[in-house]
Amino acid sequence: MPRRRSTLALAISAAVAASLALSACGSGGGGARTEGGKTVITFWQQKFEDYQQAWFKKQVDAFNASQDKVKVDYQVQPADTWAQKLKAAQAAGKAPDVQTTSYGNIPAAVTNGELAELDGLLPASAFDDIKDNVKSFVTFNGKRYAYPMLVEPSTVLYYRTDLAAAAGLDPKNPPKSWDELVQWSTKLTTPKVKGMTIASAAPDLAWSSWGLQYNACGHLPIADDWSKANATDPCYEKLLQLYKTLYQGGLMPKTPKVGYADGASYGQGEVAMMAGGSWVVGQLKAEFPNMISKTAVAPFPSIDGDQTKTTATLGGWTLTVDAKSKAKQQAAQFVQWLLAGDPAIMADFFKTSGFSKYTVRTSVDQALAGNPDASSDPFMKTISTKVVPYGKQEPAYPYDIALAFGTAVESAMKGTASIPDALKKADEKINDVIKKQSLAGTQPRR
Amino acid sequence: MALLDSNRAAASPKAPGAVPRRVGARRQDNLTAYLMIAPMVVLLGVFVMWPLAYSVYLSTFEISFYKAPKFVGAQFYKYVLESADFWHSILIGLSYALLVVPTGIVIALLLASFIKTLSKRVAAFMKVTVYLPAVVSTVIASVLFTFMYQDAGVVNWFLSLINHAPIAWLNSPQWALPAIAVPGIWLGFGITTLILLAALLDIPDSYYESAMLDGANFFQRLRYITIPLLKNVLLYLFVTGFTLAIQMLDLPLIMTNGGPTGATTTPNFYIFNSFRELTPYATSYSLTASLLLFVVLGAISIVIFRLIRSDKAVDG
Incomplete structure (x- = not known):
């Protein structure tokens, strides 16, 4: 997922970093160099949850200590200045040798020639270990450009079992359809606690509603070959109606303190149910361990109650090697060691994440099979058996298209346009993006 | 003067023998003049003119850092000018400036007039108090006001006292812009007040005294003495205030993320957002939009200069 942290915290770091970025574009730049006989490669990691930074640091240190040919210079970059800093580094010819890239950003980067092809750099066996459904996430025209690290579904329903029971609802039988979701939200809303929370701002809605867009219509608001928009399909009206009912009915906070990716409102007991990514488990x-015993997860309700329909997209992260890197082989060596090497390394990662993210390699699954924490985790079991199998890949089209649809949902929620008008506007906007960015026929072929 | 003398001498046909020497002197004077402005010209050239010219050149390409840039001519100018979102952001910037600048100046003028009437010690205290918001970082102010605007925040608590339902200040399209304008005014009025106070103190008391003898009331004094004599300062405050306010980025970035439904997407926020996309299209688009914003800002400044004509103060 591209937008992952508390909006406020991010915004603060953004404002600070943005002002610094102007004067310090070159600082912290990448580019391989030689130092004391070792090849130094730069690794940029987008800032995620705190435990991830600690984990990456530990592993980079271990890699550096494990051999004396390559030294990894590890740098953490804030999420919402990532694009600016990366572009500045690319312009200066100092792009990092290795970087974290989300599945959704791979296609555009490949089209622009930014990523090195990994087939020649990593042994074929490394790719054989990747699960079949994830293989396609990193493959374009039959070539591999990224090594996947994890997948995480974007939308899961979290709910408070104690509040449900108190409101006379059966905690063992969570809502399955959108109608039931509205009923639950209504019953759970009290003057102090809102029944539900879900994204309400266009930048969040843009990506967090992908799963529900699939759920409502079976497709995204664009033709498969990216030749024209498809946002006026009447099935989307039901989706916008759901968001509108939750927002205008006062069933969710109207001024949320945090963005979609942050589960703090739920953790602090301000809402009884939450739509959130699997990462919120972590x-x-x-941060809120006392909530664990009162929380259950379920697949997000479906338009008609059919829980085998997609409700979430599978986002996640990979490591990629820069096409202009002067030390591609060494960079790939690090990627292989960290992501494709000893399964115990990645097993440690998933354990550290509190099993809030999901494996992409068969061997890591085997390494975790014997771990009692993994097999007994109630959240992991529900998410991995009831959500992940029906999850779809994130779309590869430009963010502008996602934002156009997100804006339509927000307009409907906040009453600035009627639902059909909002969808019509999104449709026009998407067609405009297709025309200006010459997208027709450029959809990635796996 | 030396330059004028040498010109006159050079023009005189009666002093043929003196010409070469005086031309030499003129050249030397000119050289000194050029040398003195050279550092500024070089700095402006290197840091302003050349980057600007190069940006205009670059804006005719779809820039890629990995592939050869593709020449597209004025295509991106067309795209930006055609974009309803771009014009919407300019409109938002103007609305924000209209909310912030005149209100800020009126409040500042009232405060400055009030401080002027106070004793020295109280005035010193008031000046510090009024200036305090100016040293608060925008980030901190944004966070502070975001908390005040929450559903259960202090602003809605005041509303509850008059039995009004809470308003989603930052999340309702009609309230969001005024809501972020309040911290905008709060952050800016300190320095405006001090500048106006200095200008007010510059107006000789004798003007007011004679006006009062003639029976002018407060509003007449304000209309015929204070405002005309503050004209240049007000012009400065309006022009700098407007150009700064239209370019506001931090408040919408932190408080509303440009939302809801684009209600607080100021031009700079719009450009910043379009730059976040990692495609070559986005890079070129945001570059072109910045150049066009530069044109728009220049045009607005010209309009303000035209509206308030700058004069030399009567008093000198």
């Missing part, structure tokens, strides 16, 4: 375990 946040609850780390």
